[in-house]
Amino acid sequence: MSLLISRHIYTMKDDIIQKNKLLVLGKLTASLLHEIRNPLTAVKLNLDFIKMHKSDLPDDINNSLDDCYKGVLNIQNLVEQFLGFSKKSPDREEYISVCDVSDAAIDLVKQRANKLKVKIEKFYSDNVPKIYFDRKKLLQVFLNLINNSVDSFTDEGSIKIYAYNAAENGKIKVCWDIHDNGCGISPEDQSKIFEDFFTSKNEGIGLGLGLCKTILNEYNAEISFTSEANKGTIFRVRFNSNGLS
Ligand SMILES: Nc1ncnc2c1ncn2[C@@H]1O[C@H](COP(=O)(O)OP(=O)(O)OP(=O)(O)O)[C@@H](O)[C@H]1O
Numbered sequence: 001m002s003l004l005i006s007r008h009i010y011t012m013k014d015d016i017i018q019k020n021k022l023l024v025l026g027k028l029t030a031s032l033l034h035e036i037r038n039p040l041t042a043v044k045l046n047l048d049f050i051k052m053h054k055s056d057l058p059d060d061i062n063n064s065l066d067d068c069y070k071g072v073l074n075i076q077n078l079v080e081q082f083l084g085f086s087k088k089s090p091d092r093e094e095y096i097s098v099c100d101v102s103d104a105a106i107d108l109v110k111q112r113a114n115k116l117k118v119k120i121e122k123f124y125s126d127n128v129p130k131i132y133f134d135r136k137k138l139l140q141v142f143l144n145l146i147n148n149s150v151d152s153f154t155d156e157g158s159i160k161i162y163a164y165n166a167a168e169n170g171k172i173k174v175c176w177d178i179h180d181n182g183c184g185i186s187p188e189d190q191s192k193i194f195e196d197f198f199t200s201k202n203e204g205i206g207l208g209l210g211l212c213k214t215i216l217n218e219y220n221a222e223i224s225f226t227s228e229a230n231k232g233t234i235f236r237v238r239f240n241s242n243g244l245s
């Protein structure tokens with residue numbers, strides 16, 4: 001057997017082993033997240049109960065309570081995101097405003113951004129047409145992209161989010177862009193960021209962008225980016241417009 005063929009067989013074997021490992025890891029994670037879901041619901045219900053007595057509590061306790069509540073919502077979102085990724089959930093499409101969903105995502109991330117002194121600004125054009133999409137899935141996409149931008153800072157920074165419509169290749173597209181002046185993505189990493197389990201973060205999983213791409217592909221929407229190490233990153237999302245505003 002030539003050296004070239006045997007090397008090729010080894011690479012194929014490695015690929016199969018790696019794919020099996022990822023499959024097992026995926027199943028383990030899914031069952032773990034299932035287990036997390038129930039106690040998390042209990043925690044949220046208890047926080048709901050305490051929030052009903054909001055007026056009896058001092059302001060600092062109420063602020064801590066709000067922080068806990070937002071944290072639980074964030075975890076719940078991540079859990080749903082992963083479970084939705086491994087098991088195809090039924091779509092609930094409707095005509096939705098990209099700006100409304102973008103605002104909801106910013107709201108969920110705001111607390112964490114404030115702590116890092118990361119300023120999030122938004123620039124929405126008037127009359128951005130509605131798009132036909134699953135609201136929860138769009139929220140996942142925006143959350144992933146905004147969280148990635150927040151993660152690109154160790155300290156203060158600036159994130160700018162734009163929503164507008166523009167003609168591209170003779171078609172009207174609804175555009176949503178996020179600009180950050182964070183750490184940027186090195187040229188070597190740029191080809192890998194959409195791969196599952198690629199992460200440069202200590203606490204990252206490396207599924208966010210893969211998930212964004214899967215969701216956007218499902219709706220014929222596109223995602224692209226440009227980035228420069230130590231300067232910042234721009235992610236651009238393009239949706240088909242149906243003319244409704
Ligand atoms: N705005 C950004 N600035 C700098 N690097 C980024 C940005 N967005 C993505 N990246 C790079 O792409 C990698 C993959 O992103 P992805 O969202 O898929 O995974 P992750 O954020 O590492 O983990 P998670 O699964 O928790 O989202 C990141 O680890 C990071 O290296």
Ligand SMILES: [Mg+2]
Nearest residue numbers: 144148208209
């Ligand atoms: Mg991410």
